[in-house]
Amino acid sequence: MRRVLIALLALLALPPAAGAQLPGAVDLTVPAARDTTPVVLTGARLGAWAAPAEQTAKLPLTDLAAPDAPGHNHYAEPELATKDALGAGLAVKRLLAYRWTGTRLKQIPVQVDEVFTRYLDNSASGFAVYSGQDRHTTYAYDREGFRFRADGPAENPCLARRESADARDPVAGLDADDEIAFMYADAGARLPATTAWPAGIEALREVALTDPVSESAPQRFVYLARAATGGPRPAFDASNGYVRYERDAGADLYAFSQSTYEGYGNAPQGVYCDAQGAVVRDAGGTPKIGRRRPRDGATLTTARYRFRYDGRWLMTAIEISPDGGRSYGPDLVDRFKARAFAQDPGSETPCCGYEEEDANWGGSSTLLGEKVGPVRAIRETWGADSGTNVIRRETFYREEMRQKTWLRVHPIPPLDGIYAQWDFNAGRMTRFYNARTPQGVAVDGRNDEVLGNLDDPCNVNYDANDTSALDQGYRTLARRLGTCELPYHQSVDLLDPLFSDANAGMGWGVTAGPHGSIVDRITLATDTSAGGAAQSAVAVPYYRDDACFDDGTGSDPGPKVNLRSGDEPRTASDGTPRRCWAPADGAPDGSDRYFQGSIATHGVHLLFVADSDNARLQLPVNEIVNEWQMVMLPGQRDARAGEAYGRAFEKPLASTVLPRSPALEQVKRGLGVRLP
Numbered sequence: 001m002r003r004v005l006i007a008l009l010a011l012l013a014l015p016p017a018a019g020a021q022l023p024g025a026v027d028l029t030v031p032a033a034r035d036t037t038p039v040v041l042t043g044a045r046l047g048a049w050a051a052p053a054e055q056t057a058k059l060p061l062t063d064l065a066a067p068d069a070p071g072h073n074h075y076a077e078p079e080l081a082t083k084d085a086l087g088a089g090l091a092v093k094r095l096l097a098y099r100w101t102g103t104r105l106k107q108i109p110v111q112v113d114e115v116f117t118r119y120l121d122n123s124a125s126g127f128a129v130y131s132g133q134d135r136h137t138t139y140a141y142d143r144e145g146f147r148f149r150a151d152g153p154a155e156n157p158c159l160a161r162r163e164s165a166d167a168r169d170p171v172a173g174l175d176a177d178d179e180i181a182f183m184y185a186d187a188g189a190r191l192p193a194t195t196a197w198p199a200g201i202e203a204l205r206e207v208a209l210t211d212p213v214s215e216s217a218p219q220r221f222v223y224l225a226r227a228a229t230g231g232p233r234p235a236f237d238a239s240n241g242y243v244r245y246e247r248d249a250g251a252d253l254y255a256f257s258q259s260t261y262e263g264y265g266n267a268p269q270g271v272y273c274d275a276q277g278a279v280v281r282d283a284g285g286t287p288k289i290g291r292r293r294p295r296d297g298a299t300l301t302t303a304r305y306r307f308r309y310d311g312r313w314l315m316t317a318i319e320i321s322p323d324g325g326r327s328y329g330p331d332l333v334d335r336f337k338a339r340a341f342a343q344d345p346g347s348e349t350p351c352c353g354y355e356e357e358d359a360n361w362g363g364s365s366t367l368l369g370e371k372v373g374p375v376r377a378i379r380e381t382w383g384a385d386s387g388t389n390v391i392r393r394e395t396f397y398r399e400e401m402r403q404k405t406w407l408r409v410h411p412i413p414p415l416d417g418i419y420a421q422w423d424f425n426a427g428r429m430t431r432f433y434n435a436r437t438p439q440g441v442a443v444d445g446r447n448d449e450v451l452g453n454l455d456d457p458c459n460v461n462y463d464a465n466d467t468s469a470l471d472q473g474y475r476t477l478a479r480r481l482g483t484c485e486l487p488y489h490q491s492v493d494l495l496d497p498l499f500s501d502a503n504a505g506m507g508w509g510v511t512a513g514p515h516g517s518i519v520d521r522i523t524l525a526t527d528t529s530a531g532g533a534a535q536s537a538v539a540v541p542y543y544r545d546d547a548c549f550d551d552g553t554g555s556d557p558g559p560k561v562n563l564r565s566g567d568e569p570r571t572a573s574d575g576t577p578r579r580c581w582a583p584a585d586g587a588p589d590g591s592d593r594y595f596q597g598s599i600a601t602h603g604v605h606l607l608f609v610a611d612s613d614n615a616r617l618q619l620p621v622n623e624i625v626n627e628w629q630m631v632m633l634p635g636q637r638d639a640r641a642g643e644a645y646g647r648a649f650e651k652p653l654a655s656t657v658l659p660r661s662p663a664l665e666q667v668k669r670g671l672g673v674r675l676p
Helices: 002-012 043-049 357-361 469-480 530-538 639-645 664-668
Strands: 038-042 095-100 105-107 111-113 115-121 134-139 148-150 179-183 201-210 220-227 244-247 254-256 269-271 289-294 298-301 305-309 315-320 333-340 366-372 377-384 387-396 400-407 418-424 431-434 508-513 516-524 539-546 598-606 624-633 654-660
Touching: 038 043, 038 201, 038 654, 043 179, 043 201, 043 654, 134 366, 134 377, 134 387, 244 366, 244 377, 315 516, 315 624, 333 357, 333 598, 357 377, 431 539, 431 639, 508 598, 508 639, 516 530, 516 598, 516 639, 530 539, 530 598, 530 624, 598 624, 624 639
Parallel strands: none
Antiparallel strands: 038 179, 095 105, 095 220, 111 179, 115 134, 201 220, 201 654, 244 298, 254 289, 269 289, 298 305, 305 315, 315 333, 333 418, 366 377, 377 387, 387 400, 400 624, 418 598, 431 508, 508 516, 516 624, 539 598
């Protein structure tokens, strides 16, 4: 198997001539960096320790037959569910992990996350008649945020209170689809056959970790242990693990929550508060009643980085530590951005307006769940306007974040599809690399694509943009042809094969600066549907470094003043003319003297969607599922970091799990150890 994999990768890496490396090809001479890699196994890998997972089935269209069912976000009951009829598994608190230090077996952080299937339903949403219900398999969360919609007490009416209990895995203990997570860096050498197990351990499973590409990389081992009743307990939990997740002091206070498309993601109504926690009242002093959800702000901290949520779709800060968590550098990102139908608010398209992460998806979404353990923290958001059952999940490890999205949405026409991207802060990052352009380009607010970025010809704010000759030629020609007399005009993003790979899933990116570097890689998830995999063929890389391009949200280089408008003030609050940021200006100070712009903004552009909402079948027939890995590294890195940390898809870590017999002398001494 190893030789077959190496042969396939070698074909991808064949150079065009002797000694030359084809841009974008996998470089097998660069070993994969594993120091940030998590290892995730399913319960099925542990044999009899795990019970069979629950099996479910649900008939389509049942939500239409039950119009009086609960309307707002909830789980619909399946018609068939085995629940715990197939047995129970090992109690998860009895599953431990060890490494061999050379002298003893020492516990390492391990996290068992129970997993089971739900059927998502948000019939109150204005687009639910199209979306229906969707099967979704995810974790048993510590806190399911969508359940917090009851009124607060009289003395604090804005406090969101739980309306119902969190869902629990119907199968007690470990089952086949539960996940066991630990870090590759915590693995050690192989346990000698003569070494006795720790007291109170009934059985061991040896997990061998192998690099299938690098023959020189040594095998490493982790030992999963089944503790006896009354035996050792886990040495690590959320209080002393790798990740800290803390909700804001005001995270549980209700805020007004409504998309600009009022009915999408419809929320229950009640009293709500402002950002300071004061009840919002009308002119007569009566509390206003409106659609509301908790604010859900939170901060996540590891020894490598700090990450900020200012809302469910507002991910607004990443700071990297140069010294193992004793201090953190400046914020490197403006925010995560998402777009549908148009790149910028000044564009006018035949369908269907302009949607973004702030006024649209943030207002129409809720939290599905949050959980934190010794190895990782997980947060999952439910809903994005007409994508009633869109799910976006972030999983945070010690040095990495992995963002996974289930795109379940109606058809989205070409010109201009749907976008997901990270926008960086001006003056913080200095160079961008990708697999197609390993020499890199300067992050200076000046466009680097030759073919890809075509600005709206009818937006005069773009007349002075420092874009390609092709772009300004296109804009001039469009005006001469009278395009601006028509009702529709827009900015358009096309693939630039001179700058990026042909598909967003083919290569890595590195955004680098003196305060830290981020390696990112988008891949098609292994659980995507067949229909989703086919549609992913039109997912192309997006890159724009343009300090003058106003995509409608954000605060850097300057704040977006008029949300959802292509008409920005041309004068700053101090009376001076606003202008586009340039590197000579240094890091912006947050004032409005600069326009909002796109700085090393990159991600994925899905050119169009035929349909990814599963045709109301409750089964994943065409949903598009992708995963976005982001590795946070201290210091200024280059393309070598991309090849080392961004090739996990092509250079996967292999694992085998086998029972480990106890040492013979241990059995002879009659210590009560049972063979696995």
